[in-house]
Amino acid sequence: MxxxxxxxxxxxxxxxxxxxxxxxxxxxxxxxxxxxxxxxxxxxxxxxxxxxxxxxxxxxxxxxxxxxxxxxxxxxxxxxxxxxxxxxxxxxxxxxxxxxxxxxxxxxxxxxxxxxxxxxxxxxxxxxxxxxxxxxxxxxxxxxxxxxxxxxxxxxxxxxxxxxxxxxxxxxxxxxxxxxxxxxxxxxxxxxxxxxxxxxxxxxxxxxxxxxxxxxFSADGAKLTIKGVSSHPGFAKGKMESAIKILAEILDTLPKDHLTPETTHQKEGFIHPVSIKGQVEEAEAQFIIRDFTDEKLEEHGQILDAVVKKVMEKYSKSTYELNIKAQYRxxxxxxxxxxxxxxxxxxxxxxxxxxxxxxxxxxxxxxxxxxxxxxxxxxxxxxxxxxxxxxxxxxxxxxxxxxxxxxxxxxxxxxxx
Structure with a gap:
């Protein structure tokens, strides 16, 4: 040879x-x-x-x-x-x-x-x-x-x-x-x-x-869209539900001491927001979700979904859509x-x-x-x-x-x- x-x-x-x-x-x-x-x-x-x-x-x-x-x-x-x-x-x-x-x-x-x-x-x-x-x-x-x-x-x-x-x-x-x-x-x-x-x-x-x-990793991607209620800020009392603030609250409610890239290593997975954009009326976040087993990957998606639902309960006039799609396994x-x-x-x-x-x-x-x-x-x-x-x-x-x-x-x- x-x-x-x-x-x-x-x-x-x-x-x-x-x-x-x-x-x-x-x-x-x-x-x-x-x-x-x-x-x-x-x-x-x-x-x-x-x-x-x-x-x-x-x-x-x-x-x-x-x-x-x-x-x-x-x-x-x-x-x-x-x-x-x-x-x-x-x-x-x-x-x-x-x-x-x-x-x-x-x-x-x-x-x-x-x-x-x-x-x-x-x-x-x-x-x-x-x-x-x-x-x-x-x-x-x-x-x-x-x-x-x-x-x-x-x-x-x-x-x-x-x-x-x-x-x-x-x-x-x-x-x-x-x-x-x-x-x-x-x-x-x-x-x-x-x-x-x-x-x-x-x-x-x-x-x-x-x-x-x-x-x-096994990998999913998630897209979260919040549709809030816009109003003139001078006359917004009791009316406005800012999609930006709702999205910020959801991100703040997600785990901070685990399930994040900056707190995990080896075989530990995470939920990671990679981009956000929006206005008062509508805001969007893109996430990547990662783990080594499909079962844990699904659990992480469920955690994200539960956090979104919990926060959205406070905002009766606003709606959301969460789509989780498989990327690779x-x-x-x-x-x-x-x-x-x-x-x-x-x-x-x-x-x-x-x-x-x-x-x-x-x-x-x-x-x-x-x-x-x-x-x-x-x-x-x-x-x-x-x-x-x-x-x-x-x-x-x-x-x-x-x-x-x-x-x-x-x-x-x-x-x-």
Whole structure:
């Protein structure tokens, strides 16, 4: 088996090229992709794949990139898909990203040049203690970096290039899928799984070196609309019921010492208001509800409903509407039916010389939805850290290990077929 080597720093060059392309998604947009600029990266990826010799590489009208690496074996090997998303989070600007390589990191504070108040400190970023001697990539202090998930995109592209140029590495058919709009929960809404024609998949969108995640949150979204009673404020006594104040009271009544993101960790779930808007006559709040079991998720929805009903009892002239909708479910239920997927992922990580860490993620990936759509899909580390923020960073050496892990996964599936 051939081992991957990051020749001429091609991996970091790929990543920096992709990071400079603004691909921020927009939750307020109804189109797919939600922003046309995501196709700018898609076009670059398709062109590079075609130049590698992957002749079926293309992007569809919805911004999904598909490609196939042909089998190099006579064995009947399951078709494996590697997937990453092209968009970056709406939480922080992704425009005019200026990636910076901090070579041979020695544990010092990393002060970002365009905003000296943005500082990466080892006591705040615990994984930095494992990066001594490595090369750290950050943005310049005014934007996110986009390692979530352009690190994964670059790693898949680098692995694809390696496999194409090393046909002696035996593997079955490999499928590549790059998705738009993962950050706004729509990453696989229009993915054509029939065209993809894969049996199993791996998203490359995890954080710490060596991690493989086979469990995610289960997730619901909730929309609460309050319809109050408006009146001229000079003549409002006994008449006005302000939707703004009613909504504020509901938010204030929700638990504060538990069931919130800022008070929970590990396997604890939460009810989290993410946006509010409104006037006296009508106000609206959007929530995300999260937990690792469907039963607890349903309980959290019931708590929200009970709080709303309790507060609304005080306002006889006002009405409300609470809609709770499923977003995605814990992929562990599906993955437990195919234990070899995670087993081979762990083996691939360890063959790269890394200690594998099987764990849960307090979030979701495209793999959550893909698993329930018929493509069982755990999540492999990409090396991204402090995502959705100006302090986002990634290590070149961690990315190299991710590339080797992808190659190893392809090899191990062939070996065991």
């Amino acid at each position: 051939s081992n991957y080597i990051n020749i001429n720093k091609s991996l970091e060059h790929r990543f920096i090229k992709y990071a400079k392309i603004d691909t921020q998604s927009d939750p307020e947009s109804s189109t797919c992709p939600s922003t046309l600029k995501q196709k700018d990266l898609g076009n670059v990826l398709v062109q590079e794949l075609l130049e590698m010799g992957i002749n079926d590489a293309h992007m569809d009208e919805n911004g999904y990139v598909y490609a196939t690496i042909a089998s190099t074996t006579d064995k009947n090997v399951p078709v494996i898909c590697f997937c990453s998303h092209m968009d970056t989070s709406p939480d922080c600007s992704g425009e005019h990203v200026k990636p910076i390589i901090h070579s041979n990191y020695q544990g010092e504070d990393i002060i970002l040049p365009d905003d000296h108040s943005i500082v990466l400190k080892m006591d705040e970023h615990k994984d930095l203690k494992h990066q001594i001697g490595n090369d750290i990539i950050t943005a310049s202090g005014t934007t996110l970096l986009g390692a979530d998930n352009k690190a994964g995109v670059a790693e898949i592209m680098e692995a694809a290039n390696f496999l194409i140029r090393n046909p002696d590495v035996k593997h079955g058919t490999i499928k590549i899928l790059f998705t738009p709009d993962e950050e706004i929960g729509r990453g696989v809404d229009k993915a054509d799984l029939k065209k993809l024609a894969a049996d199993f998949g791996y998203t490359i969108d995890g954080e710490t070196l060596g991690s493989i995640e086979d469990e995610t 814990n992929m562990k239920k599906v993955l437990d039916q195919y234990p070899q997927i995670v087993k081979y992922g762990i083996e691939a990580i360890e063959r790269a010389g890394v200690v594998a860490k099987q764990q849960s993620i307090r979030g979701g990936t495209d793999g959550s939805r893909l698993s329930y759509l018929g493509l069982p899909c755990p999540n492999i580390f990409a090396g991204e850290h402090a995502f959705h923020s100006k302090q986002e960073w990634v290590s070149v050496q961690d990315m190299e290990k991710a590339v080797q892990t992808i190659i190893n996964i392809a090899y191990i599936w062939e070996e065991n077929s």
